Amino acid sequence: MLAAGIIMSNGLGSLSLQKKISASLLAVMAAFGLLSYLILNAVISPAFESLENKAAQTDLVRALRVILADLEQLKSSTGDWAPWDDAYNYALGENPAFISINADIPTLVNLDLNLMQFFDLEGKPLWGQLLQRGEGVDLSKLGILEEGSPQTRKLISHSTIESVISGLIQTNMGPLLICSMPILKTGETGPIAGTIIMARFLDDSRIWRLSEQTEVEFAAHPITDASVDMAGAVAALTGNDDVNFYHETTDDAILSYGLMRDVFGEPLIVLEAKTPKELSALGGQTVNGTLLFLSLAAVFIALVVWMLLRRVIVSPLETLAKHIVGIRQSGDLSQRLDQARSDEIGELANEFDKMTTEVQKARQQLLDQSFKAGKADTAAEVMHNIRNAMTPLFNGLERLAVSFDVTSNLRIKDAVEQLSDPECPADRKDKLLQYINASFDHIESVGKNAGGDLEIASKQAGQVQAILSDQEKHANVAPVFEVLDLDDVVDEAAHVIPESKEEDLLVNFEADIGELQVRAHRVGLLQVMGNLILNAYESIQRSQSESGEIRVVASSETVDKQSMIRLTIRDTGCGFDDSIRQKIFQRGYTSKQGHMTGLGLHWCANALAGMGGRIQAESTGFGHGAEFHVLLPSAHGG
Amino acid sequence: MNTHHHEECIRVLIADDDEHILECYREAFEESEQTDHVQMIDALAAELFDPETDIEDAPKFDVVACNQGDDAISLATEAADEGHPFDVIILDVRMPPGIDGVEAGSQIRKLDPDVQIIFVTGFSDVPRDELERRVPPPMKLHYFNKPLSFMQLAKDIAGMVQPH
Numbered sequence: 063m064l065a066a067g068i069i070m071s072n073g074l075g076s077l078s079l080q081k082k083i084s085a086s087l088l089a090v091m092a093a094f095g096l097l098s099y100l101i102l103n104a105v106i107s108p109a110f111e112s113l114e115n116k117a118a119q120t121d122l123v124r125a126l127r128v129i130l131a132d133l134e135q136l137k138s139s140t141g142d143w144a145p146w147d148d149a150y151n152y153a154l155g156e157n158p159a160f161i162s163i164n165a166d167i168p169t170l171v172n173l174d175l176n177l178m179q180f181f182d183l184e185g186k187p188l189w190g191q192l193l194q195r196g197e198g199v200d201l202s203k204l205g206i207l208e209e210g211s212p213q214t215r216k217l218i219s220h221s222t223i224e225s226v227i228s229g230l231i232q233t234n235m236g237p238l239l240i241c242s243m244p245i246l247k248t249g250e251t252g253p254i255a256g257t258i259i260m261a262r263f264l265d266d267s268r269i270w271r272l273s274e275q276t277e278v279e280f281a282a283h284p285i286t287d288a289s290v291d292m293a294g295a296v297a298a299l300t301g302n303d304d305v306n307f308y309h310e311t312t313d314d315a316i317l318s319y320g321l322m323r324d325v326f327g328e329p330l331i332v333l334e335a336k337t338p339k340e341l342s343a344l345g346g347q348t349v350n351g352t353l354l355f356l357s358l359a360a361v362f363i364a365l366v367v368w369m370l371l372r373r374v375i376v377s378p379l380e381t382l383a384k385h386i387v388g389i390r391q392s393g394d395l396s397q398r399l400d401q402a403r404s405d406e407i408g409e410l411a412n413e414f415d416k417m418t419t420e421v422q423k424a425r426q427q428l429l430d431q432s433f434k435a436g437k438a439d440t441a442a443e444v445m446h447n448i449r450n451a452m453t454p455l456f457n458g459l460e461r462l463a464v465s466f467d468v469t470s471n472l473r474i475k476d477a478v479e480q481l482s483d484p485e486c487p488a489d490r491k492d493k494l495l496q497y498i499n500a501s502f503d504h505i506e507s508v509g510k511n512a513g514g515d516l517e518i519a520s521k522q523a524g525q526v527q528a529i530l531s532d533q534e535k536h537a538n539v540a541p542v543f544e545v546l547d548l549d550d551v552v553d554e555a556a557h558v559i560p561e562s563k564e565e566d567l568l569v570n571f572e573a574d575i576g577e578l579q580v581r582a583h584r585v586g587l588l589q590v591m592g593n594l595i596l597n598a599y600e601s602i603q604r605s606q607s608e609s610g611e612i613r614v615v616a617s618s619e620t621v622d623k624q625s626m627i628r629l630t631i632r633d634t635g636c637g638f639d640d641s642i643r644q645k646i647f648q649r650g651y652t653s654k655q656g657h658m659t660g661l662g663l664h665w666c667a668n669a670l671a672g673m674g675g676r677i678q679a680e681s682t683g684f685g686h687g688a689e690f691h692v693l694l695p696s697a698h699g700g
Numbered sequence: 701m702n703t704h705h706h707e708e709c710i711r712v713l714i715a716d717d718d719e720h721i722l723e724c725y726r727e728a729f730e731e732s733e734q735t736d737h738v739q740m741i742d743a744l745a746a747e748l749f750d751p752e753t754d755i756e757d758a759p760k761f762d763v764v765a766c767n768q769g770d771d772a773i774s775l776a777t778e779a780a781d782e783g784h785p786f787d788v789i790i791l792d793v794r795m796p797p798g799i800d801g802v803e804a805g806s807q808i809r810k811l812d813p814d815v816q817i818i819f820v821t822g823f824s825d826v827p828r829d830e831l832e833r834r835v836p837p838p839m840k841l842h843y844f845n846k847p848l849s850f851m852q853l854a855k856d857i858a859g860m861v862q863p864h
Contacts, residue, residue, distance in 0.1 A: 446794060449822030449846040450718050456847035457724040464851065468738055473749055480748075490748070497744040504741055507734055522720075647797045648767065649718050664717075667796035677797050 080376045087364045098356045102349045110345025118309050118316040118337040125280035125335045126320055128272045129239075129264065137228050137241045139173050140260040144243035145250040153182055153245045153256030161189050171196055177238070177261035179207060180245070181218045183254065194235070194263075205234035207259070216326070218257035220244035229325030230264065237264040237284060237331055264331070280335040282322070288332055295319035300329050315339055378407045382414065392697070393581075394545040395422035425542065443668060447529050450649065455522035458515040465508040472501045543673070545697040546582055548627065549575040552614050555591035559599050559612075568609040569602055571595075575616045579697035580627045582673045587694070590666045590677075594631045594690050597663070601635025601688065610634045618696060625696040626675075632689045637681040646679050670694070709760035710861055711784065715772035715804065716792040716820070721846075722765045725790070728850030729761040759858035769795050769804030776808045776815070785812055787861040790853075793821035802826055805835040816860055818842040818853075 077085070143149055152160035161180075170178055170193055179190030179201070187209055192199045201207070207214050217227055220243070227242040240261040244254040262268065269282055283289070288296050298308045299321040309318040316337045324330040378401070385399050395418055401411035477494045480486055486494070552573045559571060580587070595612060602610030613632045618625065638646065645651050649664040667677050675694040681687065714725050739758070746753045764779075764786070766772055772791060779785050789808060791801035805817050817835055819826075819842070832838045842860075844853065 443823075446822035450721060452847040453718075453822075454720045454724050457728065457850050460849050460851060461727065465734075468741070472741070473745055476749060493744060493748060497741065497748060500737065500741045500744065504737060507737065511734065518720075645719075645767075647717075664796065668794065671794075671796050671800075 079379060080372065083371050083376060084368065087368055091360045091364050094360050095353075095357055099353060102352055106349050106352070107342075107345050110341050110348070114316060114337070114339060114341035114345075115309065117341060118318040118335065119307055121278040121280070121337045122307065122318040122320045122333065122335040124276045124278050125272070125333055126322070128276045128278075129282075129322070129333070132262070132268070132272060133228055133239050133241070136175075136239055136260055136262055137226060137243075139175070140228075140241040140243050140258060141226075143260070144258050145246040145248055147248045149180070149245050149258065150247050150255045153180060153188065155182075165189070165191065167191070167193065167196070167198060173260070174262060175260050176263045177201075177204070177240075177259065179259045181257040181259070183256050185210070185215060185218055185257075188256065203235060204238075206231060206238075213326075217242050217259065220254060220257060223250060223252045223254060227325060230322060230330050231261075231325050232284065232286075232330055235263065237282065238262070239264055240325065278335055278337075280333060283332045283334060285321075285329050285332055292319065292332055292334070295334075296332060299332065311339075313339075374405075375407065378403070378411070382407070382411055385411075386414070389418065392545055393543060394697075395425065396545075443665070443672075444529060446668075447649070448526050451522050451525040451529065455519045455526075458519045458522070462512055462515045462519075465511065469505055469508055472504070474498055474501050477501075543581050543583055545579050546584055546587065548578050548580055548616050548629065549573070551584070551587055552591060552629075555588050555595055556614075558592040558596045567603065567607075569599055570609070570611045571613075572611070573614040575614065575629075578616045578618060578627050580694040581697045582675070582694050583669075586669045586673060590669055590692065591629075591631075593662065593666050594692070598631055598633035598635055598688070598690075601633055601637075603635075605634070605636040605685070607634070621693065625699060626693050627696050629692040629694070630689055631692070632687065634687045637684050637686045637688045638679075639681070639683050643679055643681065647677070709762045710788065710857060711762045711779070711786045712764070712857065713772060713775055713779070713786040713789045714763060714765045715767065715769060715790070715795065715801065716765075717767045717795040718792070719767065721792075722767065724850055725765065726763060728854050729763045731760065759854065761854065761857075767795065769799040769801055772801075772804050773807050777811055780812050786815055788816045788818060788857050790818045790820055793819055793826060794823075802831065802834055805831075809835050814840070816840050816842065816857075818844065818857075820844045820846060820848065822846045 148157055148160050148164065151157035165178055170176075170191060176193050177190070180188040182188055187207070190201050190207070192201045192204060207217065217231075217240070220227070223244055223246055225244055228240065231238050231240050238261045240259065242257055242259045244252075245256045245258050246252055246254065264282055269280065273280055283292065285296060285300075294310065295308045295317075299306065299319060307318065307320060309316055311317075316339060318335045318337065320333045320335075321329055322331040322333055381401075382399065385397065389395065389397055398415050398418070399411040400415065401408045403409075403411070477498050481491055481494045481498070552575055556571055556573070559569065595614075598612045602612070611632075611634050614629060615632070616627055616629050618627055620626065647663050647667045651662075651664065663677075663679075670677050670692060673694060675692060677693070678691040680689045680691070712729060714722065714729075716722050716725070735758070764775055766775060769791070772789065776786060776789060789805070791805050793801040795801060795804075801819055801821070805819065808815065809817065817840060819831065821843075822845075828843060831843065832841060835841050
């Protein structure tokens with residue numbers, strides 16, 4: 063988790079919120095999947111394997127028990143025959159017909175026996191019958207129970223009437239389940255008359271039958287015939303008396319081994335039970351199924367969480383961020399989020415809306431105050447206008463200074479003194495007179511020009527004073543460009559049209575703006591439009607008409623690949639000719655008699671240039687009205 | 701616009717949207733009766749009282765004036781085409797409603813790489829480095845703030861160029 067945190071802080075820092083959340087959910091899902099896989103493999107799979115090993119051990123025990131049960135059944139059959147007066151008498155040699163009557167082959171087959179044999183008390187075989195697949199076979203083929211052999215003596219020697227000798231014994235024909243009991247009278251009373259032996263081969267057919275009974279697949283391998291594959295099992299089972307179970311695992315089964323000893327206690331048979339690996343396969347399926355379920359559940363949960371986060375957090379935050387960026391880029395403070403949410407994001411959005419409203423109000427108040435106070439101009443405009451006005455003043459004074467400098471250096475006195483000298487040559491006198499005349503002409507000229515220069519200087523000083531007085535009224539408001547509804551601007555600017563006090567002048571004002579918007583300095587544009595509308599009104603006044611019309615229309619167009627809005631202010635006033643058109647935007651020009659501020663249309667042209675726009679004037683001549691075209695950048699780019 | 705032709709004079713094009721300022725330029729650059737009269741007095745005074753003094757001839761200017769940037773470009777183009785390019789072009793920076801002086805200077809520089817260009821403005825709203833970038837090279841670019849002495853400017857221009 064720490065590593066994931068470091069990755070989050072370093073690698074994901076530049077990603078969007080949505081991508082960070084997606085990456086986090088993917089990381090959590092991957093960690094969950096890996097953890098599930100490890101836990102299931104560490105806990106579930108070993109549990110199934112343990113169960114399977116126990117099942118294999120149980121199968122081996124069941125195989126062993128079914129063999130022992132078969133041996134018990136053999137003991138039961140032997141126990142039926144051993145305490146029987148007819149057999150007793152036969153063993154004593156007093157009932158020679160016993161065998162022919164009771165021990166024929168069908169009886170042995172019926173008893174599921176392969177061997178029945180009687181011995182007298184001295185160990186001498188009285189009779190015996192060996193069967194293989196229902197047919198009699200020579201007893202000597204067995205290789206055991208030979209008369210007088212120590213092994214035979216051990217098998218037929220019973221010291222008490224309760225004596226039972228049973229178990230497995232190896233013969234030349236294979237392992238044999240054998241049971242030896244003393245022959246007694248009916249009622250299990252002695253003395254012992256001899257020994258009866260019953261036996262069954264533990265051959266493949268019997269193993270198969272027992273296997274069918276137990277539903278355990280097993281086999282009995284004589285230890286002497288044990289294959290190389292079982293060498294490990296034989297070594298483990300015979301090498302240590304404490305080990306009675308051994309198992310090996312193959313791809314599809316568990317092979318479990320147990321050792322069976324013969325009636326004398328010697329290792330005889332390796333019992334092999336085969337248990338299919340169904341449990342571990344089931345365990346594998348369970349693990350895989352669980353992993354699949356958990357993975358699908360994790361994906362589903364992650365999707366639900368992602369969608370919830372997106373709907374509840376990411377999407378609203380994106381909307382908020384987009385809104386904030388939009389306001390920053392457009393400067394349009396009229397936009398609102400209007401989120402109908404009551405949670406923290408809704409609260410944040412509402413607070414932002416409130417803040418935007420407050421900022422908008424503050425800006426509006428600031429601009430309105432500035433507008434109401436009079437014409438607001440920038441410091442640049444004022445500097446420009448003042449310095450322009452000062453230039454003629456400065457140069458007029460300089461000319462005056464130069465002229466007086468020349469005057470002060472005139473040598474009229476020297477010329478008069480030389481002229482009064484009687485010895486002065488005539489031609490020099492002529493030149494001295496010429497100099498004196500020229501000097502007086504210059505003085506006279508300086509006097510005349512000084513008046514003109516001083517008049518210009520005075521006028522220019524008055525100009526500077528007018529600019530400064532005008533500017534003094536206004537706050538120094540830095541221009542703020544914003545998206546403006548032209549309709550609102552024109553409506554507001556039209557308030558400059560005076561309420562008609564003269565009933566003989568009726569001016570109809572119409573505006574057809576639509577919903578066009580521009581990006582401009584609100585107060586500056588209001589002043590420009592106010593100026594143009596007022597000019598139009600005054601032009602109608604000057605035309606001596608009884609009525610007139612001012613019409614403002616707007617349209618959009620593309621100029622130099624830039625989307626622009628064209629505002630046309632058309633009036634039915636007195637108009638102007640081409641000579642006026644050429645200088646109408648020059649500073650100081652006015653067509654209004656007795657009204658000279660030096661700003662007007664020159665200022666409008668400068669203000670519009672500062673907003674990235676421009677102005678043109680058109681008229682077909684005096685008496686034909688005029689059109690002013692204002693071009694401004696559209697609010698919607700381009 | 702007024703045109704006066706003189707032999708071996710400095711050809712100057714002036715663009716300013718303020719007619720009063722253009723008048724000041726004319727008074728400072730062009731010859732008048734008064735300047736002729738002063739020169740005559742100086743010559744007589746030198747002859748009568750200081751015979752050994754040398755009187756320097758005042759520089760002579762051939763002045764063309766206009767009040768829009770577009771007009772300045774047209775006049776500069778026309779003069780160059782006729783083989784009589786201007787030696788100096790004086791441009792106001794702000795000349796509404798047309799293009800500004802910097803744009804005009806930039807276009808004039810493209811057609812005449814040798815002309816000395818002088819910007820004169822009431823407010824230095826264009827940084828010097830931007831001017832140098834748009835109207836290179838710096839050696840042939842000059843910048844003055846209004847108000848300034850046009851007589852001094854005339855002397856500076858005389859030192860700046862060799863008369864024709």
